[in-house]
Amino acid sequence: MFIEPRVGNGNHATRRGWVEVICGSMFSGKTEELIRRLNRAKIAKQKIEIFKPRIDKRYHEEDVVSHNANSIRSTPIDFAQDMLLLGGSCDVVGVDEAQFFDEGLAEVCVKLANSGVRVIAAGLDMDYLGKPFGPMPALMAVAEYVTKVHAVCVHCGDIATYSFRSVPSEQQVLLGETDSYEARCRHCFVKGMKGRS
């Protein structure tokens, strides 16, 4: 489990921010981990705000909803840039489904961290082809802490890092994950992709 080396600003004269990334495949518990970290900050009366891209309309419009039905209210936004205005006065800013944001995400998170905000972003590190997803590689590069969480392969029970699309489609963004994807280990992912071509 990720234990924060520091969670507040203690007696520091100036606020100190940093960037945390929680990444992994589908069904790996990314959002649950994001919510766990945010809830504890909230209990400590820190000011938190959660953003997600407006594209993600799977569940309730206003909530970051994890698959175990734990949820925290969130603000859907169109551009990463919107976080600067809305999140600058927070102690902690959470970002869910970070992979769907534009390429400006890493720069925005750096700006927030530089101004003293703790930023925690959760997202898919790879798309259904096993390729780095959107702004995630850049975000992982500028983060102080990167946590890769794993799912369990539905075929062999090994550690799963891939999101295998079980229905044919060429779209990179396909929502409604439980029906259309399965978590697979490297071996079973490669086998599945070979069977497809």
Ligand SMILES: [Zn+2]
């Ligand atoms: Zn497997």
